[in-house]
Amino acid sequence: MGQPLDERVIGLVAEEFGVDASELSREMRLEDLGVDSLDLAGLMLAIDREFGLRIEPVEAASLETLGDLATLIYTEVCASTL
Amino acid sequence: MRIDAVASPTRYTVFFAVESYESAVEELRPLTERHWQEVALNQDKVKLSPVWERYEELARQGILRVIVARNSSKQPVGYIVALVMPHLHYRELLTAYVDIFFLLPEARNGMTGAMMFAFFESEMRRAGVRLMLSGTKLKLDLGKLFEWLDWTESDHLYQKLLD
Numbered sequence: 742m743g744q745p746l747d748e749r750v751i752g753l754v755a756e757e758f759g760v761d762a763s764e765l766s767r768e769m770r771l772e773d774l775g776v777d778s779l780d781l782a783g784l785m786l787a788i789d790r791e792f793g794l795r796i797e798p799v800e801a802a803s804l805e806t807l808g809d810l811a812t813l814i815y816t817e818v819c820a821s822t823l
Numbered sequence: 824m825r826i827d828a829v830a831s832p833t834r835y836t837v838f839f840a841v842e843s844y845e846s847a848v849e850e851l852r853p854l855t856e857r858h859w860q861e862v863a864l865n866q867d868k869v870k871l872s873p874v875w876e877r878y879e880e881l882a883r884q885g886i887l888r889v890i891v892a893r894n895s896s897k898q899p900v901g902y903i904v905a906l907v908m909p910h911l912h913y914r915e916l917l918t919a920y921v922d923i924f925f926l927l928p929e930a931r932n933g934m935t936g937a938m939m940f941a942f943f944e945s946e947m948r949r950a951g952v953r954l955m956l957s958g959t960k961l962k963l964d965l966g967k968l969f970e971w972l973d974w975t976e977s978d979h980l981y982q983k984l985l986d
Contacts, residue, residue: 779936782967799938802938
């Protein structure tokens with residue numbers, strides 16, 4: 742069985758932003774990570790590579806929490822393959 | 824798609840607009856100084872001294888486009904300045920040559936930079952531009968941001984200062 746989606750997303754965020762995954766949670770707000778557009782671009786490119794999902798900037802701007810990001814990926818990628 | 828404002832996390836709500844060079848230039852001058860301090864090479868040998876009258880001339884000719892990012896207090900926090908004209912090699916290809924772009928570090932949190940370029944793109948589309956060209960400093964490489972915004976890397980720029 743593969744790694745749960747939330748863990749994969751949090752793992753990617755941790756890797757891209759150079760933070761410990763144990764410090765991240767679904768409830769954490771992206772704004773609290775202190776990242777800028779360049780950081781977020783790196784994350785979105787990593788998500789594209791990992792999940793084959795391109796998230797447009799306007800769509801990314803509407804995401805508030807890491808949970809929102811995981812839910813979007815689940816909705817667009819995982820659910821569509823059911 | 825039009826993007827008129829973006830809620831930049833925590834401290835800023837930033838609004839974007841096309842402004843006339845004449846109305847914006849005085850407010851933008853202090854930002855150009857900070858911009859230069861952050862990214863310019865050879866600062867000990869080449870001081871910042873824009874040829875403002877040339878910018879005025881380009882504005883009068885309708886070539887200059889100035890996008891200004893302002894915070895909720897209407898203070899400028901960033902800009903994109905571009906020259907819009909037919910490509911010299913391809914008459915039919917209206918091209919936006921990005922001259923400079925900058926966001927104050929304190930305004931960079933969150934999506935502000937990406938939204939500034941998304942706004943720029945929407946305005947260029949509205950103006951009939953078919954090609955946008957921009958460089959990025961190796962010192963502050965925004966390649967990933969451009970890639971995410973669906974720009975394609977096409978050239979490398981070299982320089983040699985002749986003293």
